[in-house]
Amino acid sequence: MSSDEFRPLNENSLVEYIKATPALSSKLGDVSQLDNLQIKEVGDGNLNFVFIVTGPSGSVVIKQALPYMRCIGESWPMTKERAYFEATALKEEARLCPNHVPEVYHFDRVAQFCGNVELCRLTEQVVFSDPYKVSEYNRWTSPYLDKDAEAVREDNILKLEVAQLKSTFCERAQALIHGDYHTGSVMVTQDSTQLIDPEFAFYGPMGFDVGAFLGNLFLAYFSQDGHVDHENDRKTYKKWILRTVAETWNLFHEKFTALWDEHKDGPGEAYLPAIYNTPELQQLVKQKFMNDLFHDTLGFGAAKMIRRIVGVAHVEDFESIKDAGKRADCERRALDFAKMLLKERRKFQEITEADMVPEQRG
Numbered sequence: 001m002s003s004d005e006f007r008p009l010n011e012n013s014l015v016e017y018i019k020a021t022p023a024l025s026s027k028l029g030d031v032s033q034l035d036n037l038q039i040k041e042v043g044d045g046n047l048n049f050v051f052i053v054t055g056p057s058g059s060v061v062i063k064q065a066l067p068y069m070r071c072i073g074e075s076w077p078m079t080k081e082r083a084y085f086e087a088t089a090l091k092e093e094a095r096l097c098p099n100h101v102p103e104v105y106h107f108d109r110v111a112q113f114c115g116n117v118e119l120c121r122l123t124e125q126v127v128f129s130d131p132y133k134v135s136e137y138n139r140w141t142s143p144y145l146d147k148d149a150e151a152v153r154e155d156n157i158l159k160l161e162v163a164q165l166k167s168t169f170c171e172r173a174q175a176l177i178h179g180d181y182h183t184g185s186v187m188v189t190q191d192s193t194q195l196i197d198p199e200f201a202f203y204g205p206m207g208f209d210v211g212a213f214l215g216n217l218f219l220a221y222f223s224q225d226g227h228v229d230h231e232n233d234r235k236t237y238k239k240w241i242l243r244t245v246a247e248t249w250n251l252f253h254e255k256f257t258a259l260w261d262e263h264k265d266g267p268g269e270a271y272l273p274a275i276y277n278t279p280e281l282q283q284l285v286k287q288k289f290m291n292d293l294f295h296d297t298l299g300f301g302a303a304k305m306i307r308r309i310v311g312v313a314h315v316e317d318f319e320s321i322k323d324a325g326k327r328a329d330c331e332r333r334a335l336d337f338a339k340m341l342l343k344e345r346r347k348f349q350e351i352t353e354a355d356m357v358p359e360q361r362g
């Protein structure tokens, strides 16, 4: 279907669609009850429409991919086929980790086999290219950050580092990654954690996901000073965020290496079993792998921070700071930290070292 033929769902067409789709209507109530559904559009993202539909027997979330970028409009076309990757990734994630992703009740198939090329291309553009050159889509807290944005565009070392990460993003098919793993893709309650929105899923570098999450936590950290008021100096919360950064990496490291041990007697495709099953060698390989992954993580995390300050899509943590001067001060501290992290990431060995830096600078 071309963009011209595409019809965005509204409350009426959504009800008709649900009535015609037993996999959805059966979750909500009897046929006789489907005219009184509660519908709320909650899509706060940049790309899609998301509706929460509640009926007498339950509720469902319906997500519609638009053939263009929601936050920009039809002038930036974008494939609807991303929904295929999102649904397929959710199903695969549910197979491996059923308690932590929403169950897919129904998917309207767009294309059975295709590469998630367009969404990867979008990331290549908005994360790894545009922030480092003049682009009509870039925006920042102007005029306060005009010089800072220019400095990013003129920093050759930074551009070399980001080009290297971009190559890694394009070339390293290391694992099935989420591809847009910012803190807005994680929904939590006291007793449940759910990961949503994997429309960018593809086989890519693992550090891209872990880094995106840590980068967003750092952005949240740097935004806190802009939200301080006489009732809350946010110091305790800032400490909690930094602790969460450290715990996230350390727990990931612990679980990943434990899985590695658990599967050590596997087929040995990357490293020959005869050599690799020497304990000292295995330990060495593991350390090197995790060290490289750590540096990828810091690099990707830093790149994701920079794009959220001088690129097209920003984060609510900063956007909600009304005073532009105050917002720019917070953003500048985050930007300086991210530039340092991107350029100097290889000198860090432990997350607590990288973690301590903003504490000193913030």
Ligand code: ADP
Pocket: 042, 043, 044, 045, 046, 047, 048, 049, 050, 052, 061, 063, 102, 184, 185, 196, 197, 199
């Ligand atoms: P986009 O791809 O446009 O970013 P998301 O999938 O992130 O869209 O959805 C946008 C918002 O809709 C989320 O931030 C969340 O508030 C809400 N949402 C999405 N999926 C669910 C869900 N399964 N349950 C509850 N709310 C959801």
Ligand code: SR1
Pocket: 045, 046, 047, 069, 122, 123, 126, 180, 312, 313
């Ligand atoms: C125009 S860039 C839109 C951004 O929104 C998505 O959630 C991704 O982060 C993408 O880079």
Ligand code: MG
Pocket: 045, 046, 184, 185, 197
């Ligand atoms: Mg989203």
Ligand code: MG
Pocket: 045, 047, 048, 180, 197, 199
């Ligand atoms: Mg999305």
